[in-house]
Amino acid sequence: MDRKIEIELPQELYQRLEEQCKNKELTLEEYIIFLLYEGEHSKNQVQHIKKVVIGDLQNMIYKVQKTSLNPSNRVTQNEVNCIPLKAFKGQVPKDLKKKIDFFKKQKTFKEDYFYLLINPTEVVGYSGLDFFEEAMPYGQYGFIYCFDLQKPYLTYKNLKNIFNFLGRMIKEEKIYNMDLSTICCNIPEEVLAKLGFKELSHVKRIYGGIKPEIEYDTILQYKETTKDFNVKEMEGLLPINRVLPISYLQNYWMKSLEVIKLKEISFKQTSNSFILQERKRIQDKIYFYYTIFLNPLDLYDRDVLREIYHILIKEINMEALGEGIIIDIPIEIKDILVEYMTCHKEHSIYWYRKLL
Structure with missing residues (x-):
């Protein structure tokens, strides 16, 4: 059974309701009833949306908790x-x-x-x-x-x-x-x-020995002098076989003087060239590993590189050290020098730089 009510409205509000009635082509009474139904509908919509959002949040919380307990899932997400x-x-x-x-x-x-x-x-x-x-x-x-x-x-x-x-x-x-x-x-x-990163140097580290009968493709004229290891005397020189910062190598050699031997090599117009021999034990086998130092400008002279490595190979051959040799060879001359060596294994060592 319908019931009637009477309400008293301010003049301004009454005028606004009348305008809205005309827009919707409703009487004032019909429009007020419409507003009451619409308000209830909106309230139900809000409640529904709240339920959906809360449900989604609960699902997310469950997934996060599950992930934190499962390391295999965490790898791809963190x-x-x-x-x-x-x-x-x-x-x-x-x-x-x-x-x-x-x-x-x-x-x-x-x-x-x-x-x-x-x-x-x-x-x-x-x-x-x-x-x-x-x-x-x-x-x-x-x-x-x-x-x-x-x-x-x-x-x-x-x-x-x-x-x-x-x-x-x-x-x-x-x-x-x-x-x-x-x-x-x-x-x-x-x-x-x-x-x-850009490549600054690339050497091949070769494990092997020197072939017993060698015919050199150049006449080697050089002078060698055995020296005590002295950091100051080698100041300003750089290793051809670039694998670690120089100071790391120097610190190690200063603590290992009993296993190193240093020779100064003079040939052509070069000066202050050194060959350092280091005795290493790797898996119960003795190896002799070589580091060559040159002036920075000579590092990029292929003729100088080829000659100093010929000298190195001749020195090793004269000492008859067998198969326990490790040599780092610049990739530029690798194909030239492997003809003098037997190779059991090899791998590349790169030095990279990124400009900041």
Whole structure:
């Protein structure tokens, strides 16, 4: 049964209702009834939307909780961030602690420039920086002496973020070259190229021996002098076989004088050329490993490179050292010199640089 009510409205409101009635072609009474029904309908819609939103939020919360309990899901969803070791408040994994102790013994560890690579819940990698100034063309550079990231996180996006971060840390030191060696950082060449790195040097490390009967394709005229290892005497020279910063090598040799032998070599117009022989034990076998130092300009003279390596091979042959030889040969002359060597295995070592 319908009921009637009477209401008293302000004049302004009454006039607005009349205008709305005309727009909808309704009487005043019909329009008021319409508004009451419409208001109830809107309230029901709001309640329905609230239920839908709350349901969606509950589903999202469930998925997040499920992901946090399942590491295999977390790998694809979480990005890697870089934080300084000094700022890390969590527990450093035992394996990483051992590696840090190793870097400290090698005197490469710098706490202010050692970084952890983390996802929101765990450490998944690490990297360390060091800074050097050498003769040109290397000059000043920040060197990535260690880099390790768990395989599931080795995505281009993560690598780009990590190297951008390391680049910013280097630029803060007013240095604008970021260098790495594949002996310390095993990232594929095509990925490094995509990240903006350019190849500065490439050597082939050859394990083998010198062939017993050699016919040299050039007459070797040179003078050799056995020397005591002296860092100052070799100042300004660069190694042909570029694998690590010079200061790392010098620090190691100064602690290992009993296993190294140094010869100064004079030939043609060159001066201050050195061949350093180092005795190494690898898997219970003795090897002799060689590092050649030249003036920076001679590093890019193919004739000089060919001759100094001929001299090296002759010196090794005279000592009859057998098959336990390791030589790093620049890729430019690799095909020329392998004719003098037997090769058991070989691999490439690259030095890369990114301009910041």
